Amino acid sequence: MEAENFPYLFAPSFPLASLNSPSLIDQPMQNSQYASSDIDLANLLSSSMANGGENPGFPCLSTFSSSMANYEGENVNKNKVKSGRKKKYIPPRVAFHTRSAEDILDDGYKWRKYGQKAVKNSIHPRSYYRCTHHTCNVKKQIQRLAKDTSVVVTTYEGIHNHPCEKLMETLIPLTMWIASIELRCNNSPPNSEPVSFMRTGAELGKRARVCAR
DNA sequence: CGTTTTTGACCGGCGC
DNA sequence: GCGCCGGTCAAAAACG
Numbered sequence: 199m200e201a202e203n204f205p206y207l208f209a210p211s212f213p214l215a216s217l218n219s220p221s222l223i224d225q226p227m228q229n230s231q232y233a234s235s236d237i238d239l240a241n242l243l244s245s246s247m248a249n250g251g252e253n254p255g256f257p258c259l260s261t262f263s264s265s266m267a268n269y270e271g272e273n274v275n276k277n278k279v280k281s282g283r284k285k286k287y288i289p290p291r292v293a294f295h296t297r298s299a300e301d302i303l304d305d306g307y308k309w310r311k312y313g314q315k316a317v318k319n320s321i322h323p324r325s326y327y328r329c330t331h332h333t334c335n336v337k338k339q340i341q342r343l344a345k346d347t348s349v350v351v352t353t354y355e356g357i358h359n360h361p362c363e364k365l366m367e368t369l370i371p372l373t374m375w376i377a378s379i380e381l382r383c384n385n386s387p388p389n390s391e392p393v394s395f396m397r398t399g400a401e402l403g404k405r406a407r408v409c410a411r
Numbered sequence: 412c413g414t415t416t417t418t419g420a421c422c423g424g425c426g427c
Numbered sequence: 428g429c430g431c432c433g434g435t436c437a438a439a440a441a442c443g
Contacts, residue, residue: 311416313435326434330415339434416441425432 293353301325301340301350306364309338320344331360 296303309327317324322342329336336356343349 310414312437314417315433315435318432324433412443414442417439419436419438421436422434423432424434425430427429427431 289356291353291355293351295343296350296352297348298350299348301342303350303352304364305352306362307331307336307358308363317341317344322347329358331358334359 308330310330311325311327313326314323315326320341322344324339324341327338327340334356336354336358338355339351339353341351343351
């Protein structure tokens with residue numbers, strides 16, 4: 199099987215570290231309003247299921263709009279307010295709270311920092327990042343919670359339009375393994391010994407490299 | 412030497 | 428209109 203034949207896989211738009219972190223905060227983000235959005239909830243759900251049961255269900259997640267966003271219409275940038283001034287369109291955002299000593303949490307994507315600002319009522323600055331993929335316009339902001347500086351708030355804006363390399367590295371060997379089990383099960387004669395599913399991580403990686411060629 | 416980060420300047424929205 | 432604030436730009440510096 200060629201790697202190109204796999205369905206396009208999109209990684210979650212949030213820190214992978216937060217999924218496995220036992221210290222994940224599960225309070226909704228404050229000062230944010232829940233809003234309908236075009237966020238890929240299926241991705242979020244399936245990704246949070248990969249949690250290993252340590253933090254079942256969703257990670258600390260809140261989708262919210264900024265004060266300027268308007269979710270009643272899709273083309274907010276075309277709308278005008280009373281004054282006649284155009285409202286700037288703010289894409290849907292997702293914020294994650296993660297208790298971590300590290301500011302930058304690995305989410306599998308590659309980011310380039312493009313700004314940093316001091317935030318009012320917070321001693322910690324807010325950092326602005328953009329996805330380095332040339333066609334991707336996803337941004338994220340990272341800052342520490344003013345009330346509890348051990349909590350990192352990662353806010354994602356937009357949906358990646360490309361697969362996550364890191365996630366693919368993990369999933370391809372896994373998919374190869376599942377495919378090999380299926381093949382062996384199908385090929386094993388009736389009433390034969392049960393097919394062994396045991397594989398080491400090294401074997402999985404080797405198989406993936408061979409199959410990806 | 413190409414890429415990434417830093418950081419001050421700039422801009423637009425908002426409240427008064 | 429003015430000042431505040433958050434977000435972005437872009438030149439310089441740092442890094443690998």
